[in-house]
Amino acid sequence: MDYSNILQEVYEKVSKEEGRGGVASYIPELAKVDPLKFGVFFKEINGRDFGMGDFDEKFSIQSIAKVASLCLAYKMLGEKIWERMGVEPSGTPFNSLVQLESDRGVPRNPFINAGAIVICDILIGELNNPEEDLLSFMREISDNSSISFSENIAESEKSTGYRNVALCNFIKSFGNIENSPEKVIDFYFKLCSIEMSCREISCAFLFLANGGRKISDNKQILSESQTKRTNAIMQSCGLYDESGEFTFKVGLPGKSGVGGGILAIHPYKYAVTLWSPKLNSKGNSYKGMRFLELFTTKARSSIF
Numbered sequence: 001m002d003y004s005n006i007l008q009e010v011y012e013k014v015s016k017e018e019g020r021g022g023v024a025s026y027i028p029e030l031a032k033v034d035p036l037k038f039g040v041f042f043k044e045i046n047g048r049d050f051g052m053g054d055f056d057e058k059f060s061i062q063s064i065a066k067v068a069s070l071c072l073a074y075k076m077l078g079e080k081i082w083e084r085m086g087v088e089p090s091g092t093p094f095n096s097l098v099q100l101e102s103d104r105g106v107p108r109n110p111f112i113n114a115g116a117i118v119i120c121d122i123l124i125g126e127l128n129n130p131e132e133d134l135l136s137f138m139r140e141i142s143d144n145s146s147i148s149f150s151e152n153i154a155e156s157e158k159s160t161g162y163r164n165v166a167l168c169n170f171i172k173s174f175g176n177i178e179n180s181p182e183k184v185i186d187f188y189f190k191l192c193s194i195e196m197s198c199r200e201i202s203c204a205f206l207f208l209a210n211g212g213r214k215i216s217d218n219k220q221i222l223s224e225s226q227t228k229r230t231n232a233i234m235q236s237c238g239l240y241d242e243s244g245e246f247t248f249k250v251g252l253p254g255k256s257g258v259g260g261g262i263l264a265i266h267p268y269k270y271a272v273t274l275w276s277p278k279l280n281s282k283g284n285s286y287k288g289m290r291f292l293e294l295f296t297t298k299a300r301s302s303i304f
């Protein structure tokens with residue numbers, strides 16, 4: 001199927017629509033981003049690709065990086081990681097503390113902040129140089145040596161990230177953080193500060209649409225079962241307390257970030273990344289959701 005006409009049509013329609021919501025301002029650096037940016041990059045496992053708008057401009061991928069940190073920890077430790085967190089949707093905002101009290105410090109899933117912070121703790125325990133090794137992994141999956149952290153964004157988040165510091169300390173109090181909270185939270189802020197373009201994100205995570213294998217060199221990043229499970233968690237938890245709505249309207253595994261990006265995967269078909277910085281009240285890109293809803297409906301291309 002040639003998706004390019006539908007992609008173009010939906011892009012033009014959504015571009016003209018009123019951009020609702022606002023850019024994330026709780027991280028001061030993110031408030032400086034031009035709210036009118038809009039990019040899409042679509043890449044099929046057969047090699048065909050299609051980009052529109054600002055698809056080659058790097059932006060702060062924020063929580064989309066939680067897919068990479070999960071994949072790296074899952075690759076290294078296998079099913080053992082599920083002793084430290086669950087695979088259930090939380091139904092609460094991404095930075096919520098409330099369930100941790102009754103769940104005794106075990107986060108509901110690896111995509112809410114609490115779960116990603118535990119993944120960071122796991123990676124610190126497993127890697128010699130966590131920051132460098134994480135970047136090497138990102139560069140390996142994307143065949144792109146330009147992928148880097150943004151010191152500015154990481155520092156900016158650190159200056160206001162009281163809630164994440166609280167999460168990390170709270171989990172530590174239940175014994176589910178092994179390293180020092182300072183070290184873990186610094187690594188978490190670094191993870192969230194990675195900058196990539198829509199094209200780079202789609203290329204990096206295309207292996208999730210290809211049974212865990214990279215397209216360029218056929219290297220197995222995750223096993224087929226781990227890939228299925230990662231996509232399943234994206235489906236049920238990737239958009240926080242809007243994951244049900246995203247499944248309902250879009251029908252693809254997805255992962256959002258407060259930088260305004262959304263990655264969506266159609267298993268065994270394609271990866272597509274959207275970027276539009278204005279967020280809805282759940283912290284997800286307003287136009288990103290809108291684009292994907294129209295695209296999967298018109299192209300009859302959801303998994304349902």
Ligand code: GLN
Nearest residue numbers: 062063094113192257258
């Ligand atoms: N760094 C952000 C935070 O912890 C990530 C949140 C997100 O992208 N949803 O608040």
